[in-house]
Amino acid sequence: MMSDNYSVCVPFNNFHIxxxxxxxxxxxxxxxxNIDIDFLQLEIYKEGMWINSSYVEILSNFQKLSSINSIINxxxxxxxxxxxxxxxxxxxxxKLRIVFNEIGRINSHLLVLGDMADxxxxxxxxxxxxxxxxxxxxxxxxxxxxxxxxxFNTVGGTLKITRQMILxxxxxxxxxxxxxxxxxxxxxxDSAVKEALTGVGVxxxxxxxxxxxxxxxxxASGIDKDLRSELYxxxxxxxxxxxxxxxxxxxxxxVRVDEIIQSISLIYEMLENITLENITLGEAENTLPAxxxxxxxxxxxxxxxxxxxHVKLGGNGIVKKFILCTFRGNTVKAMKSALIDADLxxxxxIMSSFNYCDCGMEVK
Amino acid sequence: xxxxxxxKSIWAMNFNCGGCNGCYTELLLTKCPVFGAQNAGIKYVQxxxxxxxxxxTGKVIDADIPHIKKLYRIMPKPAIIMALGDCAExxxxxxxxxxxxxxxxxxxxxxxNEILNAHKSKRNKRDRHNKTEREINDDE
Numbered sequence: 465m466m467s468d469n470y471s472v473c474v475p476f477n478n479f480h481i482x483x484x485x486x487x488x489x490x491x492x493x494x495x496x497x498n499i500d501i502d503f504l505q506l507e508i509y510k511e512g513m514w515i516n517s518s519y520v521e522i523l524s525n526f527q528k529l530s531s532i533n534s535i536i537n538x539x540x541x542x543x544x545x546x547x548x549x550x551x552x553x554x555x556x557x558x559k560l561r562i563v564f565n566e567i568g569r570i571n572s573h574l575l576v577l578g579d580m581a582d583x584x585x586x587x588x589x590x591x592x593x594x595x596x597x598x599x600x601x602x603x604x605x606x607x608x609x610x611x612x613x614x615x616f617n618t619v620g621g622t623l624k625i626t627r628q629m630i631l632x633x634x635x636x637x638x639x640x641x642x643x644x645x646x647x648x649x650x651x652x653x654d655s656a657v658k659e660a661l662t663g664v665g666v667x668x669x670x671x672x673x674x675x676x677x678x679x680x681x682x683x684a685s686g687i688d689k690d691l692r693s694e695l696y697x698x699x700x701x702x703x704x705x706x707x708x709x710x711x712x713x714x715x716x717x718x719v720r721v722d723e724i725i726q727s728i729s730l731i732y733e734m735l736e737n738i739t740l741e742n743i744t745l746g747e748a749e750n751t752l753p754a755x756x757x758x759x760x761x762x763x764x765x766x767x768x769x770x771x772x773x774h775v776k777l778g779g780n781g782i783v784k785k786f787i788l789c790t791f792r793g794n795t796v797k798a799m800k801s802a803l804i805d806a807d808l809x810x811x812x813x814i815m816s817s818f819n820y821c822d823c824g825m826e827v828k
Numbered sequence: 829x830x831x832x833x834x835x836k837s838i839w840a841m842n843f844n845c846g847g848c849n850g851c852y853t854e855l856l857l858t859k860c861p862v863f864g865a866q867n868a869g870i871k872y873v874q875x876x877x878x879x880x881x882x883x884x885t886g887k888v889i890d891a892d893i894p895h896i897k898k899l900y901r902i903m904p905k906p907a908i909i910m911a912l913g914d915c916a917e918x919x920x921x922x923x924x925x926x927x928x929x930x931x932x933x934x935x936x937x938x939x940x941n942e943i944l945n946a947h948k949s950k951r952n953k954r955d956r957h958n959k960t961e962r963e964i965n966d967d968e
Contacts, residue, residue, distance in 0.1 A: 531850035575853060582859070594860040601857065612850040612933050812874070
């Protein structure tokens with residue numbers, strides 16, 4: 465006999481999910497039948513908050529929008545402004561930006577993997593992963609005075625970077641590299657991890673394409689697309705997106721694990737032949753010509769997906785329009801799709817593997 | 829001895845109201861062996877039924893309040909509501925916050941200290957709670 469549907473209040477955030485949502489899951493015989501999610505945090509940013517502000521003001525606010533992607537967001541904003549104002553950035557500066565972007569990516573992926581290990585009740589693994597993340601937080605603290613926000617990019621260049629800082633980055637990355645090999649091996653070979661994650665929350669290739677999913681989730685479903693390849697193609701010797709085809713939680717974890725290893729090798733490569741003399745130091749307002757007027761739409765790869773920014777400059781460094789569209793809407797739809805018919809007990813791990821809202825919220 | 833140990837442990841649940849997630853990530857870092865929240869007697873739980881303390885992070889808005897109230901209703905009493913970080917101060921506009929830890933964002937070791945301080949306030953609260961129960965019994 466079929467039992468009746470009943471509703472379960474999803475344990476909003478618990479410790480794992482980065483933003484709360486309201487809503488309930490309809491369950492029948494311990495299988496998820498429907499999920500209704502309504503996000504809460506979108507209301508915080510009121511319309512018009514970012515309009516007619518100077519680009520320096522927006523840059524400082526924009527990079528504080530997301531703790532984990534502050535560097536990547538700021539870099540994208542600077543690139544957009546540079547595009548409008550026709551400011552050329554040296555190769556050394558761009559290489560250094562790539563280094564910091566990749567550090568941000570490692571930071572984000574370590575957080576998600578730590579979350580997933582926590583949900584699987586693998587406390588030691590979680591502790592070890594988070595310990596690696598803490599090294600990056602300490603690096604940021606030493607370099608920028610904040611464990612969370614790394615204010616590094618400026619329009620036209622970067623903040624002052626010394627040889628000691630580069631050496632420090634090398635030491636930290638080497639240390640993470642040494643430890644992470646073991647963690648990566650564990651994710652690839654441990655039977656308990658495989659058993660917990662394989663076949664859970666499957667998002668098929670065609671479904672991912674229909675829903676417009678991007679980032680590690682799309683790559684785990686077999687979509688061979690990464691916007692970084694356009695930018696890195698110029699600077700890196702070889703860059704190929706990490707792709708898995710299973711589309712389950714295990715594939716999503718492995719994409720993140722392998723991307724960390726890829727990022728580490730990219731950082732090594734970029735730091736190898738960087739010449740500090742060629743790095744442009746952005747002098748805030750001085751770099752932007754007063755006559756720069758125009759608008760641009762820039763798509764960039766955050767650690768968890770593709771976001772778009774639309775910037776319109778109205779001269780004198782005043783931003784007339786600023787719109788950020790994140791991937792979150794698509795990711796949430798994909799997550800809903802993967803949750804249907806999943807076991808109720810698998811809901812936290814599926815939600816954590818999608819990490820739907822790590823990279824800020826939409827601003828208009 | 830057992831009683832003393834039980835007194836020292838606190839089971840906490842996090843409710844993240846959104847924002848930059850800085851406090852949330854730092855709270856997660858407290859689990860790291862370097863900081864060792866568990867050594868300090870702090871255990872993070874995922875179910876309000878098991879939680880002594882509700883740690884609110886992020887900017888609290890109208891839509892969060894029903895959820896926070898719902899969680900508090902489920903938690904065994906006396907329970908404490910702790911607001912962690914500057915953004916979470918906005919919770920004071922809506923609900924009674926027992927303990928507020930300011931900072932943007934707090935480092936993991938500071939978070940552990942603040943949770944332990946909040947726990948002390950919880951013990952005081954529990955003593956008050958027991959006292960009132962006794963008083964009620966006496967009255968009866």
